[in-house]
Amino acid sequence: MRAWGLLALALSAACGHTHSARNAPGNVDVRRPPERIEDETAEAPEDPGENAIVVAGGGLVGGGIGLSGERDEEFVYGVGPELSLGYGESDVSHVDDAFFIYPQRSYGANLGWTALANEGTGVGPLYGELYFGETLLWAAGGWSWDPNDRIHGPQITLTMVALYVRLSHQLDHATQITGGISVKIPHSFVWSR
Amino acid sequence: MPIAATALLVVNDHVLKGSGLLPGWLTGKLSDFAGLFVFPIFLFVVADVLTRGRSTQARGRTAIGAALVTAAGFSAVKLVPGVNALVHTLLDPSDLIALPACALAALWLVREPLGAPSSALRALACAAVALACVATSAPRLVRNYPMWKVESLGKRRIGCGEVDVWVSKSGKQGIGVTVRIAPASSGPCQARITRARFSAGPTAVDAESAVSLEKNGKSHLYLPFVFDNETLWNDEHHTAQLELVIQVGDREERLVLNLRHVWSGAHHVVERDRSEPPDAQAPLQFAEPPR
Numbered sequence: 001m002r003a004w005g006l007l008a009l010a011l012s013a014a015c016g017h018t019h020s021a022r023n024a025p026g027n028v029d030v031r032r033p034p035e036r037i038e039d040e041t042a043e044a045p046e047d048p049g050e051n052a053i054v055v056a057g058g059g060l061v062g063g064g065i066g067l068s069g070e071r072d073e074e075f076v077y078g079v080g081p082e083l084s085l086g087y088g089e090s091d092v093s094h095v096d097d098a099f100f101i102y103p104q105r106s107y108g109a110n111l112g113w114t115a116l117a118n119e120g121t122g123v124g125p126l127y128g129e130l131y132f133g134e135t136l137l138w139a140a141g142g143w144s145w146d147p148n149d150r151i152h153g154p155q156i157t158l159t160m161v162a163l164y165v166r167l168s169h170q171l172d173h174a175t176q177i178t179g180g181i182s183v184k185i186p187h188s189f190v191w192s193r
Numbered sequence: 194m195p196i197a198a199t200a201l202l203v204v205n206d207h208v209l210k211g212s213g214l215l216p217g218w219l220t221g222k223l224s225d226f227a228g229l230f231v232f233p234i235f236l237f238v239v240a241d242v243l244t245r246g247r248s249t250q251a252r253g254r255t256a257i258g259a260a261l262v263t264a265a266g267f268s269a270v271k272l273v274p275g276v277n278a279l280v281h282t283l284l285d286p287s288d289l290i291a292l293p294a295c296a297l298a299a300l301w302l303v304r305e306p307l308g309a310p311s312s313a314l315r316a317l318a319c320a321a322v323a324l325a326c327v328a329t330s331a332p333r334l335v336r337n338y339p340m341w342k343v344e345s346l347g348k349r350r351i352g353c354g355e356v357d358v359w360v361s362k363s364g365k366q367g368i369g370v371t372v373r374i375a376p377a378s379s380g381p382c383q384a385r386i387t388r389a390r391f392s393a394g395p396t397a398v399d400a401e402s403a404v405s406l407e408k409n410g411k412s413h414l415y416l417p418f419v420f421d422n423e424t425l426w427n428d429e430h431h432t433a434q435l436e437l438v439i440q441v442g443d444r445e446e447r448l449v450l451n452l453r454h455v456w457s458g459a460h461h462v463v464e465r466d467r468s469e470p471p472d473a474q475a476p477l478q479f480a481e482p483p484r
Contacts, residue, residue: 019459025426026338028364031401033415037361037371038408045338045364092284096334096460097217100287135272135286161289 017094017101020191023048049091049193052103054186056084060112060164062180068173076176080124082112084184086131094190101188106133110140110157122148127155127168136161144168194301195234202227217334225291229267233259233298256302260295267292335463339426339456341368341433352444353382354412358437360452361415365423370400372414374441384412387445388438391418393452394430426454 026045034043059081066076086108094101110129117124129142138159145152155168164182169175205223209215215223236259241252268289269276277284340363349356354374362369368391374384389400400416407413431454438447 021456021459022427023365023423024339024456024459025363025365025422026336028362028366028369030362030364030367030369030417030419033404033406034361034369034371037406037413037415038373038411039361040357040359042340042342042360043362045362047336048365093336095285097221102287104286136289161292 017052017188017190020189023192025192047093049089050093050103050190051193052088052090052101052106052191053189054084054086054088054103054106054108055189056086056184056186058082058182058184060114060180060182062164062166062178064166064176064178064180067175067177076118076178078114078117078124078176078178078180080113080115080117082110082182082184084108084110084131086133088133088188089193093192100186101190102186103133103188104135106138107131110142114144122146125151129155129157131157144170146170195231198227198230202231221288222291225267225288226294229263229291229294230298230301233263233295234302236262237302253303256299259302260299263298264292264295267295333463334460337456337458337461338364339454341422341452342455343370343435343450344453345451349448350377351439351446352442353377353380354384354441356384356439356441356448358435358448358450362417363422363454365421367398367417367419367422370416370418370435372416372437372439373411374414374439375411382442384414384439384441386414386416386437386439388436388447389416389418390436391420391433391452392436393425393433394428396420396425396430430454 027048028043028045036043059079061079063075063077066074068074086106088103088106088108090104092104108131110127110131112127112129114124114127123146125144125146127142127144129140131138131140133139138157140157140159142155143152144155151170151173153168153170153173155166157164157166159165159182162181162183163179165177165179167175167177202224205220205227209220209223233256237252237256240255240259271277271284271286271288274284341360343359347357353376355377357373357375359371360368361371370389370391372386374382376382386400386403389403391398391400398418398420400418404415404417405412406415433452433454435450435452436447437450438445
């Protein structure tokens, strides 16, 4: 129990963001006089939005159906870690006390390992995906490869907030449709557009 | 459960928010979770009162409908700028993490063997409405911007007028400077700027044509300086000089003002419905006597 507590503490500490001062000024229409010319305080600039590099680590837990030409449908499960690295953009800069800081649109890559699975005999499949995210919806596509069983194939993952659905196909072997929970703790490095 | 959630909403909105006892993100989320639990129950009670005597199955559908309506409304407020503008709250998609509270409310309503709405439940509904009306938002930490500030001029008598200068606009595209000339005595007092130059690091730029505006009997000249301020900021040129040659009445003077690019941090606190200017002007004093 203590180990779980320490793990939760470590994850919560990792969940954060770092600011850069780069490009910090806002947007102004310099040629147009201020709305209140007599006001001796400067007019607030417009928000240019921001960019971010996001590193996210966590894991996926899920189950679903396995379809194979040799066997009937069977229940399959998969549990394993995943690491993501991406670049993102937001039209509106983040609020600093938001629960987590994540860009509005993001592009990047996921590297994962389905460490515990009923399919296969070795370390379990490794996979790499490229992803695109908009608000709280991410679509990813890539390839999985099991080094022990020497099977590989494409996979597609759709994630909404913390729920995911994954379609993976091992060439000449089987197809799996799984869904579950994806929990990844992001750390964003943020700078102005 | 609903009473506990309502109590949490009250304590959080009226005691914890802004108290410094808990971080802002946590008090914000507590309100979201509690509110999204209480509001579907409120909707359910209203619907149940309007259609009294229905079957348990119908009530189950009403509970799920109330949760879905609440979730859809909350999502629209947090994601759609047009809807968000109606309720004066921040557009923050991360608040959607509280949506499972709607499902919990529906689950509670389905599992709870409710008869006709009790007086306690009605009171809860009224309380939910009242709280929805008076709930407060915690101060939010929104983006702050570096601003050029004049750090060296006070009101200065030149000829027939009193002159004051400040930076009105500051951003990536340059700065805008306002020069105010107030007549020091009754009678005509004409003023014009014959030279206005901003210099910082490798940048030296003259003002584009000044815009003259009258306000409260005082003449305001707005001077736009267009330059790549973002590059200046990134190259860490945070000090500048503003040279003005002003003719007021029959007197002409040359002022050289020191400017500083000031940034008081990546974010600043904004109360609900308030948009404070990022930085107030510092008290003004002469840095260099006019020649």
